[in-house]
Amino acid sequence: MYSKKVIEQFTNPLNVGTIENADGIGEVGSTVDGDIITIYLKVDNGVLSEVKFKTFGCVVAISTSTIVTQLAKGKTIEEAQKITNDDVLNALDGLPEGKDRCSGFALDALNKAIDNYIEFKKD
Amino acid sequence: MYSKKVIEQFTNPLNVGTIENADGIGEVGSTVDGDIITIYLKVDNGVLSEVKFKTFGCVVAISTSTIVTQLAKGKTIEEAQKITNDDVLNALDGLPEGKDRCSGFALDALNKAIDNYIEFKKD
């Protein structure tokens, strides 16, 4: 039911890990939901030079997490904020019906991390 | 479901037919029931010298008809009146469950024929 792309991303996820002294951190989900996604950012001159994730969750949670980090990495903050759920779905060749509940979580985590970076910079 | 005996009697029934100027005739059943059995008697010195039947009906109706004529033939009136339903069932090695509705019809017809003979004699 999952596309080949999903399974590829799931089995060989890129950008797994944490970033020490990250410039931004975003976490969504809970153990009750069964998904927790944390995204870590390193920002150099307004560009996301490093984007990493740690995910407790299902196939969709893990594969969307790695895709979001791949889509965001190298982009400017502004570009990264424009990434849509459709971009994620397209990069994964779609998700099976009924499995879209957690498909937005990774993007939410990225946006949270960016917000966290912006907030942090302000201070 | 029917015993071999039933099928034998059904396929090769003895004593099929009518008796002209019969000494007794007994008929039971109706087309609504789907069974009509007529039994004809010839009585010589109180003995049933001839017993014949005509039956419109199912396997049980036909096989019990022929068995009743065979059991009755050669018996005295008194002996014939003592034939029971169990005698009929035994002679046929029994009948399947749920098929005993019409199993008594042939004996009823015999008894009616005997009654008819007795009545007729009185007159």
Next chain:
Amino acid sequence: MKQVYMDHSATTPVDPQVVDAMLPYFTEKFGNSSSFHSFGREAAKALSAARHKIADCIGAKSNEIIFTSGGTESDNLAILGTVGQYAGVSHIITSVIEHPAVLNTCAYLERIGHEVTYIPVDADGIIDIEALVSSIKENTVLISVMHANNEIGSIQPIREIADIANSKGIVFHTDAVQSLGKIPVNVNDLGVDLLSISSHKIHGPKGAGMLYIKDGTSISPIVFGGGHERGLRPGTENISGIVGLATAVDLAMQRYDVDSRHLLDLRNSLIEKTMATIDGVRLNGHSTKRLPNNVNLSFRSVEGESLLMMLDLKGIAVSTGSACSSKSLKASHVLASIGLAADFIHGSLRISLGRGNSMEDIDYLVSSLQEIVSRLREISAL
């Protein structure tokens, strides 16, 4: 002994192609379609393919097909499921010649307080449309009329009834258990909302069936459990049975032209030859609005079970509407409803042909009948 099976309205042999299609689903592709892993996905794929195949064959969409355990369950789900959608007292219209799967479901509904009108049929076994129209009430929620009758093969004016039902916003169900594969069954042409099919009547395995539920028609489940079949029919799906059903439906469509012509030839020849060579025979049911595989005859002065037994001893399998052959010891309600006299009901014979029958079988049956009917008439008190 020669064996000639001519009781295809009771059940059919499973086509060898159907068995072949089913076999992998017992020992290799045995997964539960709800399971996540490859075994489960394989089962889910087979289920989906079967649904699409059947949908294509009857002009439906695949999401309109709900699998059941057979014709009886499909009829129950259609009727009880529709009534379950309404509060208060519902009124259902059906015909007097329906299968017990419909009639006894309606009788149950009457016992629990609903209302049912049973529409009569004419002497040929065709429903009285005027009586149907005038029986429609405020609270009529369902009309259920069979496509073709299982005893006398009479074909009902389904499209006409569908138009009436649709114009009044009443759900319309037809039992197509006997018609599929013998006359065209297309849900759009028929205009029905619900349609029942049974696998074992069309050379598929026993234990499988389906209900077509038109998009937009809501029904309630009658069995509760997991979420299978959109929650309308829970229970682990019988994949091998469903694959068998789909293969059988597909085969029936592929063979439709050949089969229906062949059956019609056999049927007409059987009627002609019997009428020409045996006295006191009556054809029950309509002469033309009749399934190509159905012959229903009454023989004067002989009883059906006796006929059946004599034929059985010659290896010929047919059936009768006589009470004595049935476990319930009730004579055919269908033959009674076309006004047939009791002795003709008791002397009735249903010959239902199948694709495996040949003209030789017909001749064997006719010559056997000649001999048997005359023997039984010699014995007969009538």
Next chain:
Amino acid sequence: MKQVYMDHSATTPVDPQVVDAMLPYFTEKFGNSSSFHSFGREAAKALSAARHKIADCIGAKSNEIIFTSGGTESDNLAILGTVGQYAGVSHIITSVIEHPAVLNTCAYLERIGHEVTYIPVDADGIIDIEALVSSIKENTVLISVMHANNEIGSIQPIREIADIANSKGIVFHTDAVQSLGKIPVNVNDLGVDLLSISSHKIHGPKGAGMLYIKDGTSISPIVFGGGHERGLRPGTENISGIVGLATAVDLAMQRYDVDSRHLLDLRNSLIEKTMATIDGVRLNGHSTKRLPNNVNLSFRSVEGESLLMMLDLKGIAVSTGSACSSKSLKASHVLASIGLAADFIHGSLRISLGRGNSMEDIDYLVSSLQEIVSRLREISAL
């Protein structure tokens, strides 16, 4: 790729001996058991033989066996059929860990105005007998408690509950779908009035099941039609399926000693090896009052669907109580009812063994788990 099926509680491969027993009933002995002729009698004989065989295996009389389409229908017939015998509001007692076939049937009864008490279980998944006793009311008509649970394998004190039910004159039903063939199932020893069995869980075909109905226990049908199965379950009987079910039950009994010892060895070894080599693993369910083929483990910090996928990619088929793997996206109600924390529910794995599994399979699973769990934990945010 190596394929290791360890999801036997979901469904089982049909045993080749069962397929062999079924095959003649498709193309040769295809008759309808209600038919009068030789084809029909052959089917009726097979049906009767199947009924006797199953009755013998579970200590019942053959007239106490009613064939259905599976476990879900058997559970529905038992529950709705019992409630159908009483007028007014009925009260039913069941447990919180029943299969949806029982729970959703009870939920339906609540919707139409009846009362249901759901008895809790302890941390090992064993029912609280005291709570059950004190929940009995004037209008309690049925107690339904499963013999063994399908997720955690916990075995319930059926005899004890039966004695309570019998002493109060309350009908007692048990769902033995998972227990048959794994622990003794004898209706007299268990003391039950109604008992459900499903064919596809015991190496029989899908689409067949049965309900044991003790002599003297009356239930109402839930489907209406012909008089099949004493009127309790109308519809042309699925002879091949029923023959398959009977053969599977018979095989399960014949192989009982060998199978149950084999399964127990595999089960204990799997638990031991996993616990010994992987950190943060928890065994869910009772340590001894548990089916010999059931292992239910929770892995800290990993999610079940991801585990399933990784195992599936290695050809290993198991299941999980995590929401993400199920079509309804609901986490296991059984694991929640034993008080398991959410992350442990999401990280649960059910391994259900079958007679075809070997010690090699266990070792393959354990080594795969070692690798997969550590990989997923590296990714995990927990």
